[in-house]
Amino acid sequence: MTGLQIVFIAVGVITFAAxxxxxxxxxxxxxxxxxxxxxxxxxxLFVILEAGFLAxxxxxxxxxxxAILIIVTVMLTRHAMRDDEPQLxxxxxxxxxxxxxxxxxxxxxxxxxxxxxxQAAPLVETDDTYLEILGKSLVDVDRFVIPFEVASVLLxxxxxxxxxxxxxPSSSSQEGGQE
Amino acid sequence: xxxxxxxxxxxxxVFCVGLFGVLxxxxxxxxxxxxxxxxxxxxxxxxxxxRYLSSEVISGQVFVIIVFAVAAAEAAVGLALIIxxxxxxxTISADDINLxxx
Numbered sequence: 001m002t003g004l005q006i007v008f009i010a011v012g013v014i015t016f017a018a019x020x021x022x023x024x025x026x027x028x029x030x031x032x033x034x035x036x037x038x039x040x041x042x043x044x045l046f047v048i049l050e051a052g053f054l055a056x057x058x059x060x061x062x063x064x065x066x067a068i069l070i071i072v073t074v075m076l077t078r079h080a081m082r083d084d085e086p087q088l089x090x091x092x093x094x095x096x097x098x099x100x101x102x103x104x105x106x107x108x109x110x111x112x113x114x115x116x117x118x119q120a121a122p123l124v125e126t127d128d129t130y131l132e133i134l135g136k137s138l139v140d141v142d143r144f145v146i147p148f149e150v151a152s153v154l155l156x157x158x159x160x161x162x163x164x165x166x167x168x169p170s171s172s173s174q175e176g177g178q179e
Numbered sequence: 180x181x182x183x184x185x186x187x188x189x190x191x192x193v194f195c196v197g198l199f200g201v202l203x204x205x206x207x208x209x210x211x212x213x214x215x216x217x218x219x220x221x222x223x224x225x226x227x228x229x230r231y232l233s234s235e236v237i238s239g240q241v242f243v244i245i246v247f248a249v250a251a252a253e254a255a256v257g258l259a260l261i262i263x264x265x266x267x268x269x270t271i272s273a274d275d276i277n278l279x280x281x
Contacts, residue, residue: 023200095202106191151248158252162259
């Protein structure tokens, strides 16, 4: 067993345990902090996979922006649900069954595919070259410029929509913008 | 070298944990956290497949970038909806948000 495999197992166990804690934690602030740990574990996995830029974006977008957004929402809605009332709905046992069945099915599927034992070929370029290729292909007319622009328009529309939706009802009714 | 199967098993496990969170939690914010976990599991898969099977084309990483953008949009709109519901109905329990239940 190589050092990289030991690192992977450690990071994988931490990520999985943090994911489980996100789901079972009674206190939502704790769940959000566990979520940050799980996202950081995924960022480390990206580093192990030699996708350094994606690891940085993972930290900047997920751990920074989305985690802060979730924590702020948890704090704004703190008194809506008490921690001591049941956190799982009545059909949680069926949900657990569905999740376990899906996991078992996926494991069965992995056993069926012979190609999955493929070893990773060493990267032919340096990390900087991949970043350059990624950046150029995102704005290349022949490649990914349309998905890239659609994603930016989607993000802009989502931000404007989020502001409109989250505005206090009183101010929107004063301006006649009652939905 | 780490076998590709390990990544797939880890990502399947995280995805299933997220799925359980989405299906079973009552709190709407916790449901969104489950969705984030599922999206991250998908991202692990995409990067692992890019690295192991097609590292000569960059489209695997482009996929992940698009998923990042969609996840950010989803989180912003979802949390704004939750705040709006909380303002109007004073609840964020998914059981009580049944206005459109037929």
